Amino acid sequence: MALVQVENVSKIYQTGEIEVAALSNINLSIDKASFVTFVGPSGSGKTTMLNLIGCLDKPTRGKVIVNGKQVNAFNRKQRAGFRGFVLGFIFQSFNLFPVLTAYENIEFPLVMIKNESASKRKDMIMSLLDSVGMQDQKDKFPDQLSGGQKQRVAVARALVTRPKLVMADEPTANLDKKSAVNVIRLMREMRDKYDTTFIFSTHDPGVMEEAEVVHTLVDGKLV
Ligand code: ADP
Ligand code: MG
Numbered sequence: 001m002a003l004v005q006v007e008n009v010s011k012i013y014q015t016g017e018i019e020v021a022a023l024s025n026i027n028l029s030i031d032k033a034s035f036v037t038f039v040g041p042s043g044s045g046k047t048t049m050l051n052l053i054g055c056l057d058k059p060t061r062g063k064v065i066v067n068g069k070q071v072n073a074f075n076r077k078q079r080a081g082f083r084g085f086v087l088g089f090i091f092q093s094f095n096l097f098p099v100l101t102a103y104e105n106i107e108f109p110l111v112m113i114k115n116e117s118a119s120k121r122k123d124m125i126m127s128l129l130d131s132v133g134m135q136d137q138k139d140k141f142p143d144q145l146s147g148g149q150k151q152r153v154a155v156a157r158a159l160v161t162r163p164k165l166v167m168a169d170e171p172t173a174n175l176d177k178k179s180a181v182n183v184i185r186l187m188r189e190m191r192d193k194y195d196t197t198f199i200f201s202t203h204d205p206g207v208m209e210e211a212e213v214v215h216t217l218v219d220g221k222l223v
Pocket of ligand 2: 046047048169
């Protein structure tokens with residue numbers, strides 16, 4: 001069975017009198033351990049799509065099934081729990097805690113969510129630091145790291161809870177071309193290593209090329 005199934009999904013935003021159809025009747029499925037991107041011009045619905053799959057928002061109509069659960073029927077608390085245990089997130093602006101070191105940033109979700117022993121936690125974090133090539137930078141604070149290095153830490157942080165699915169909305173938008181492609185390749189290596197599905201969005205053609213499956217949105221419709 002697919003890891004993600006989106007069935008007849010529409011999302012309409014209502015601001016006062018004005019309705020905006022951000023997504024119209026979307027159907028798609030995403031396989032386990034796949035490496036998928038959503039592309040399209042600004043305003044085409046990429047963020048809305050990722051927010052629905054990432055349980056950050058609910059569709060106006062239709063079903064979103066993730067890891068066998070119909071997440072569109074979840075309440076706020078169920079969504080939060082599901083995000084914590086099943087999903088990982090990587091952000092455009094890294095969103096690292098400035099007062100925590102690289103090591104402590106990666107540790108943070110484990111402290112919040114999982115009740116692992118200190119030694120198990122350390123093994124997991126050190127092995128991820130190694131996987132993302134940041135072991136020798138582990139005691140640095142975010143403002144001592146380059147954009148590409150910060151995003152490497154963020155990739156490790158997204159993986160530390162062993163999520164089924166990592167969501168990344170425009171994860172390379174704040175990086176130079178070379179770092180952007182390197183971060184995407186790192187994400188793909190992590191998919192190979194941990195069998196984690198990655199779904200990201202971009203409008204950068206160089207970054208798009210690195211994906212294995214490309215879904216194109218135009219005006220809220222899949223083309
Ligand atoms: P993208 O990420 O591809 O730029 P979005 O998903 O952010 O596209 O937006 C799709 C459409 O929905 C746009 O027309 C945008 O203006 C509208 N939209 C997005 N979020 C909201 C919101 N919270 N309220 C009203 N309209 C929104
Ligand atoms: Mg967006």
